[in-house]
Amino acid sequence: MNPLIIAEAANPEWVSVPLVGWSHARAIQKVIGGHLVTQIRNAEAIERSGVDPSEFTAIDSEAVASAMWKIGDFLSGDAGKGWTTKMAASALPYYYFERLLWKQFGPRIKSGEFSLVHRVTPLSPTMPSLIARKCAKHRVPFVVGPLNGGLPWPREFDAERRREREWLSYLRSAYKLLPYYRSTRKYASAIICGSQHTLAQMPAWAKDKIIYLPENGVDLDRFSGQRSHTAALPIKAVFLGRLVPYKGCDIVLESAAELIKQGKLILEIVGDGPERQALENQTAELGIQHGVTFAGNVPHEQVVDKLVNKDLLTFPSIREFGGGVILEAMTVGLPSMAVNYGGPAELMTASTAFPIELGSRSEIVDRMRAGLEQVVSNPTxxxxxxxxxxxxxxxLFTWEAKARQIEQIYSWVLGKTEKPTISFE
Structure with missing residues (x-):
């Protein structure tokens, strides 16, 4: 097989979507082969990773992308907030990116040089593709995904929704009016859905071409350490993530306050963001400064060092699409106490985690407090x-395992096998 892998966002030195895009694409290349097409902003980082220049092409769409990114930042306001607004602002640059891609690779796709085309990123299901129909016209299978996004804001957290500047999320369904929305789904040979929510939002007529495959995976080279100590009091808890309202770090502090005061639990907060000062103030008001450490941002390759010496990941995010942090913790043997909603709910099991049912903020605080007391009373x-x-x-969740799962999808769309059933139980 020789897939053309499209990952506009694919960067080994960044986090979130660019790292997911890079990890998927690179794993596919290592297991299956193929050529990667990405955006010019990623080129230097990819070269530094040691990839041969012949294995990827970087398309320069900065004439549109740079300006629209600045507009998205301006409209969304605070750093780390307004994700829906930024995605809306990225629609035009992505159309331009695919236009340039087809101009450069269209003749090679038409000639049959590539056995299929796979668009890995954007991950957002709101972002249509201009080339799905063109690929179908020339009988080249077009695979899109993993798509993941649009997880509804819990109605109990509308205040956090506004604090996140998610004003456009109230109008999110308008994306179905975008050009090429229907044709992307109609002409795709396979649609990989990275979450059960995204799968449920797909039109009924497209169900036969849908495969469920969670978006996140783990790099075992980067997360090679493993937790080996025996848990004992004080329990060593860690929060890992951006310090923004929906991640729920304030919930962790309130839930753990009494146990910290009693010397039964200590907490390290790894990450930074616009809520840091408010969280430091909350820590002082609760009188638990002696048991809470703010580590700030840590390079992704050093995150493992923050996890292996802990006992528990505390992560009550109330709107988490993917939940990659849950997998990173699991990789080193660190169980999670997280809200059972969205991405984390699809990664955790009763044997690997302490799921907390979604509810109001006060209900989540009470449930997390009870869960922490359970752990403190029985660290074993x-x-x-x-x-x-x-x-x-x-x-199930190494990048190599995911590439093997995608290989099954490729074999199906190429007519070599039946539609695969991939289980994550």
């Missing part, structure tokens, strides 16, 4: 879940 429960975490990740 950590060990029971630790190995199950490692086993689940290594079986």
């Amino acid at each position: 429960i950590i060990a029971e879940k630790s190995q199950a975490c490692v086993d689940r990740v290594r079986k």
